Amino acid sequence: MTLRIRVSWPAGHTTATIEETPTSAALVGALPIVSTARTWGEEVYFDTPVSVPVESDARQVVAPGTVAFWTEGDALALPYGPTPISLGDEPRLASPCNILGTLDGDPRILATVRDGDPIRVERVG
Template identity: 50%
Template sequence: MSEADFVVTVDGTDIEATWVDESPETRSAIAEALPVEGEATRWGDELYFRIPVDTPAEANARAEVEPGTVAYWPQGNALCLFWGPTPASTGSEPRAASPVNVVARLDDIAPLSGLPDGGGATVRIVDC
């Protein structure tokens, strides 16, 4: 049995994810909004899409994150999936355009690495 808290579906491929306690207020707001779905925009090795959540940056919001991070971007009211460098990165680590609230971890980033460059993807997130 899976220990995932929710499933992220990107263009028909399911990726399990687990909540983290780094940004509890944002995590709670997103959990209450599930399921969410949208057309994501690709920005380097990041996908982001608007969700019906409006929360401010939490005290520990940060721009640099690890591959596999799921985060909320307060400036864009968007959920972000990171798996590699973005145009804002200075090295190999993902870097958001501005600080994000980290809410979860993807169990596997390999399906994201296989996405074609350019364009976007349809993303859906549902509770397990």
């Protein structure tokens, strides 16, 4: 089963398709979430009230537009390009993250998120 979430900030919004995982179940149970956006290179991340362990398929290098959960920071991580520790153009997360799904549409929309923006995550449909 998949579900969709909407991520909104002052300059725009995007939606994402989320797969069923232990982490996504915990995240969906906490929605809606209102947080403060942080940027790290071409990644947006923000705190959540969710705390979960690293899953067996956690990855550090992901595709642009991956919806990931950074367990060390209890944060949702949305990379759309290289981060300060990337090798080349890949999005490289701070540490292995649980993979939840992918953004619908062009992940570069996240470039309009500014550090400190209010950000909201809610279920769609």
